[in-house]
Amino acid sequence: MNETIKLLTSHQSIRKFTNQPVTQEQLDTIISAAQWASSSSHVQAYSIIHVTNAGMRQQISEWTGNQSYVVNSPIFLVWCADLHRLRTAYEIHENADKAYLGTAENWIVATVDAALAAQNAAIAAESLGMGIVYIGSVRNHIEGVSTLLRLPKYTSPLFGMCIGYPDQDPGQRPRLPQKAVLHHNTYQTDGMEEQILKYDQTMKDYILKRTGGKRSGTWSEDMRNKLKTPTRMDVKAYLEAQGLDVE
Ligand SMILES: Cc1cc2nc3c(=O)[nH]c(=O)nc-3n(C[C@H](O)[C@H](O)[C@H](O)COP(=O)(O)O)c2cc1C
Structure with missing residues (x-):
């Protein structure tokens, strides 16, 4: 296993940081790494x-x-x-009201681009000995965050990211068996339930250990609980008001 793969496979989210600052130079390096991610049509x-x-x-x-x-x-x-910058680029040449900007396709493009760049940043930070955690909960109040950050139309907050030097070692969360996520040629539904049940046992043991026996939930229960209640149902209206995912 090379150093890069060792780094990737030793990831754990960090939610407690030391006071050691991250220097401007380090941040610049992390953002530079982010910018070298692939980007759909270079957008x-x-x-x-x-x-x-x-x-x-x-x-x-x-x-x-x-x-x-x-x-x-x-x-x-x-x-x-961010599709706002693309709109500005379009405007240099002609009226951007004619542009096919806030389409579902471009919304996918923008969210994928952001995620790839963010994960590059995460890996760069981890390679420098730092830890990170993503903060999807910025979408709890998507409009509030958007207003606070003065985001223009055709943009949307997706997630936050905390970066710093770890002040904890929480342990790695087991992943689904590779068999469950890797399909060959066509999507396989056969055996899925068995794989989930196997993973449930792995997660149950892990949670029991991590919480000192206080919690024992399984992954499928967690997923059921997550999907049982409506979450962030205002996101759609916010995106539409931002001119995103509308066509
Ligand atoms: C897009 C995204 C949003 C997330 N949002 C939060 C969050 O709001 N708060 C938090 O503590 N962890 C958050 N996480 C971290 C996940 O809970 C974590 O990655 C997952 O449980 C797997 O654990 P690991 O990263 O330690 O392997 C988020 C992760 C992703 C990818």
């Missing part, structure tokens, strides 16, 4: 907001359900899908 349809303002971080933390690391991490970034 580079994302923007990153580096939030340094303590009041803004406090507000976002509250909106995420008081996730303390949003306030306490040395670096907090918000990753946004």
Whole structure:
């Protein structure tokens, strides 16, 4: 196993950081790594907001359900899908009202671009000995976050990312068996339930160990619970108001 693969397969989200700062040079390196991600048609349809303002971080933390690391991490970034820049590029040549901009296809392009860049940043940070955690809960109050960050039309916050030096070693969360995620030629539904049940046992053992016997939920129960209640149902209306995913 080479060093890169060792790094990738030793990932764990970090939610407690030391006071050791991340230097501007390190941040520049992390963002540079992000920018070298592949990009659909080279559109580079994302923007990153580096939030340094303590009041803004406090507000976002509250909106995420008081996730303390949003306030306490040395670096907090918000990753946004961004079709606004493309609109501006189009406008240089002709009226962008005619552009096929906020289509479902371009929304996929922008979210994929942002995710690829973000994961490059995550790996870069981890390679420098730092830890990261993604913060999807910025979408708990998507409109509030959007207004706070003064995001223009044709953009949307997707997720935050806390970066810093780890002050914990929580342990790795087991993944689904490879068999469950890798299909050959065609999608295989055969054996799926068995694979899930096997994974449930793995996760149950892991959670029992991680919580000192206090919790014992399985992965399929977690997924059931997640999908049983409506979550962030305002996102669709927000996206439409932003001119995204509308055609
Ligand atoms: C898009 C995205 C959003 C996430 N949002 C949150 C979040 O709001 N808060 C949090 O503590 N973890 C969040 N996570 C971290 C996941 O819970 C974590 O990656 C997952 O449980 C697997 O654990 P691991 O990263 O330690 O392997 C998020 C991860 C992703 C990819």
